[in-house]
Amino acid sequence: MSLILLIVDDEEMIRDMLSRHFSLLDYDVMTAANGREAVRILETQRIDVVITDVMMPDMNGIELLRYIKEHNPTLRPIVITGYVTLDNALSCLRLGAETFIFKPLQDLAELENAVNRIEERLKNWQRKLRELRGMKP
Amino acid sequence: MKVLVAEDDRVSLKVLERFLEKWGHQPLTCENGLDAWNLVSEQKDIEMGLVDWMMPGLDGLELVRRIRSSERSTPFHVILITAKSEKKDMLTAFEAGADDFLVKPVDPMELNSRIKVGSRLVESQKQLYLKNVALTKAVTEMEDLAEQRARMLLHADRLASLGVLTAGIAHEINNPTTFISGNAQTLERCWPLVERTLKSKAESTPERDRRKIDLVLTEIPKMLSGIRNGVERISAIINGLKTYSRKDREHFEPVDLNQCVHRALILCGNRLNHLEAEVVLELDTDLPNTRGNAQKLEQVLVNLIVNAADAMEELTGRVRPRLVFRTSFDPMHTELTVTDNGVGIPPEKLPDIWNPFFTSKDVGKGTGLGLSISQGIIEDHKGTITAENAAKGGTRFTIRLPKAVPDSTDDREAGAS
Numbered sequence: 001m002s003l004i005l006l007i008v009d010d011e012e013m014i015r016d017m018l019s020r021h022f023s024l025l026d027y028d029v030m031t032a033a034n035g036r037e038a039v040r041i042l043e044t045q046r047i048d049v050v051i052t053d054v055m056m057p058d059m060n061g062i063e064l065l066r067y068i069k070e071h072n073p074t075l076r077p078i079v080i081t082g083y084v085t086l087d088n089a090l091s092c093l094r095l096g097a098e099t100f101i102f103k104p105l106q107d108l109a110e111l112e113n114a115v116n117r118i119e120e121r122l123k124n125w126q127r128k129l130r131e132l133r134g135m136k137p
Numbered sequence: 138m139k140v141l142v143a144e145d146d147r148v149s150l151k152v153l154e155r156f157l158e159k160w161g162h163q164p165l166t167c168e169n170g171l172d173a174w175n176l177v178s179e180q181k182d183i184e185m186g187l188v189d190w191m192m193p194g195l196d197g198l199e200l201v202r203r204i205r206s207s208e209r210s211t212p213f214h215v216i217l218i219t220a221k222s223e224k225k226d227m228l229t230a231f232e233a234g235a236d237d238f239l240v241k242p243v244d245p246m247e248l249n250s251r252i253k254v255g256s257r258l259v260e261s262q263k264q265l266y267l268k269n270v271a272l273t274k275a276v277t278e279m280e281d282l283a284e285q286r287a288r289m290l291l292h293a294d295r296l297a298s299l300g301v302l303t304a305g306i307a308h309e310i311n312n313p314t315t316f317i318s319g320n321a322q323t324l325e326r327c328w329p330l331v332e333r334t335l336k337s338k339a340e341s342t343p344e345r346d347r348r349k350i351d352l353v354l355t356e357i358p359k360m361l362s363g364i365r366n367g368v369e370r371i372s373a374i375i376n377g378l379k380t381y382s383r384k385d386r387e388h389f390e391p392v393d394l395n396q397c398v399h400r401a402l403i404l405c406g407n408r409l410n411h412l413e414a415e416v417v418l419e420l421d422t423d424l425p426n427t428r429g430n431a432q433k434l435e436q437v438l439v440n441l442i443v444n445a446a447d448a449m450e451e452l453t454g455r456v457r458p459r460l461v462f463r464t465s466f467d468p469m470h471t472e473l474t475v476t477d478n479g480v481g482i483p484p485e486k487l488p489d490i491w492n493p494f495f496t497s498k499d500v501g502k503g504t505g506l507g508l509s510i511s512q513g514i515i516e517d518h519k520g521t522i523t524a525e526n527a528a529k530g531g532t533r534f535t536i537r538l539p540k541a542v543p544d545s546t547d548d549r550e551a552g553a554s
């Protein structure tokens with residue numbers, strides 16, 4: 001079962017580029033142009049990894065992180081951003097982001113690694129949960 | 138006081154001379170007007186004149202007129218002495234520029250009093266003159282200061298608007314760069330698949346069309362690396378600009394400049410080792426702390442070291458690279474100099490090195506932002522950074538920073554200004 005990624009960025013070309021890239025790496029990819037669209041998807045659909053921009057009209061990345069922390073607390077969103085202030089970075093940390101990565105994403109490997117880490121973490125939990133089920137009478 | 142005595146009658150002249158000496162003055166005597174004129178023109182410190190009206194050649198009245206119309210900046214008090222006693226003669230004398238008037242025969246007591254009055258006048262005129270000079274000087278200094286301040290403001294203003302502008306530009310360029318870069322990377326990953334497919338297709342293609350496929354096979358990787366290279370350069374510029382537009386709130390605390398030097402050297406160690414450079418540390422062990430942000434100051438130092446390494450590398454083989462760090466302090470400031478023995482900077486280029494994008498380095502090697510960012514950082518610290526050519530060739534950078542105040546260990550301050 002492959003992981004489902006949600007890519008949130010107001011720049012269409014970046015959404016396209018990232019979804020192409022991760023599709024080619026065998027992930028299922030969904031996209032949203034802002035926080036609000038992302039929330040609509042999160043409400044109706046299983047999502048394993050969120051990759052989000054910070055500066056977006058109509059619910060920005062930080063607000064999205066806040067929503068996720070409240071409604072999908074198992075998610076560890078990855079923040080991609082052109083510019084991070086110290087305050088922003090601390091908010092990301094507090095709101096449970098996995099990491100933040102600077103645009104222009106000179107090396108996509110950093111992003112892939114972050115996705116892999118999340119994948120590992122999820123797999124680990126799935127194993128644990130299976131073990132738990134197995135132990136039940 | 139030096140007193141000119143101009144009198145054609147020798148006896149009177151002698152008498153006046155005696156009296157003046159007795160009263161503690163320094164008389165300079167002349168027997169005619171022309172000599173008197175020459176004397177007064179030469180010696181600007183003669184401050185008083187006892188002048189006989191009636192003299193052969195240049196008479197007293199004419200002498201006074203000349204003196205008054207000359208551009209004498211020091212005071213000169215003239216007492217005209219004459220046998221004439223009509224009221225209208227007196228008026229003529231004052232009209233000509235005499236300050237006082239005595240009728241012959243001169244009563245010594247009266248003369249003495251009049252000379253005293255004259256001295257007082259001269260003295261107050263002198264005071265006035267000195268005050269005036271001081272005032273003029275102060276005014277010029279104030280004007281200089283105002284001009285300097287205006288320049289600084291203009292500079293700060295330019296930097297500030299440049300900061301805002303560059304932050305905007307960096308942001309705008311960032312997004313397109315992201316998808317150029319990302320797409321190129323994805324394409325590179327896909328390439329092996331495309332390559333394999335194309336190769337196998339080429340085998341079943343007639344010779345004629347095969348040439349084109351071969352060309353594509355060899356050229357596309359190059360095109361991809363071309364894109365990659367471009368993106369890397371743009372990214373470097375964007376990163377520079379981001380630092381340049383510093384919006385972060387900065388954290389100032391007591392910083393040990395000597396430590397900063399050590400840490401910066403660790404960061405640049407490889408580069409200097411590679412050059413086999415001799416690193417000389419003349420660090421003052423008593424150096425007090427500096428008020429600043431250690432990370433930012435290290436960033437400045439790294440910039441300076443990299444620049445020095447570049448400058449010294451250009452002379453490889455000719456001189457052994459040598460980089461000297463020296464720290465010192467005075468009651469208010471700490472100071473750090475970094476001196477290299479590299480190619481140096483042509484004097485006419487010295488003012489330009491601080492400009493963003495000024496670089497003498499090859500395209501792709503330098504963005505020309507290093508020093509302008511460094512200057513921004515030092516200015517945020519309320520310090521100064523200057524460059525000069527070192528005596529024995531090479532360049533010296535001097536950074537002066539405010540000393541840390543002992544008890545203010547934690548003050549936050551807005552960095553953007």
Ligand SMILES: Nc1ncnc2c1ncn2[C@@H]1O[C@H](COP(=O)(O)OP(=O)(O)OP(=O)(O)O)[C@@H](O)[C@H]1O
Pocket residue numbers: 377440444445448477479480481482490495496497498502503504505506507508509531532
């Ligand atoms: N130590 C030095 N000796 C000689 N020239 C120097 C030295 N430091 C700076 N320069 C001159 O000043 C220019 C500007 O320096 P600056 O650090 O701002 O940009 P850069 O080094 O060219 O690029 P980068 O943005 O990568 O630092 C350099 O290109 C060089 O010509």
Ligand SMILES: [Mg+2]
Pocket residue numbers: 440443444503507508
């Ligand atoms: Mg430089």
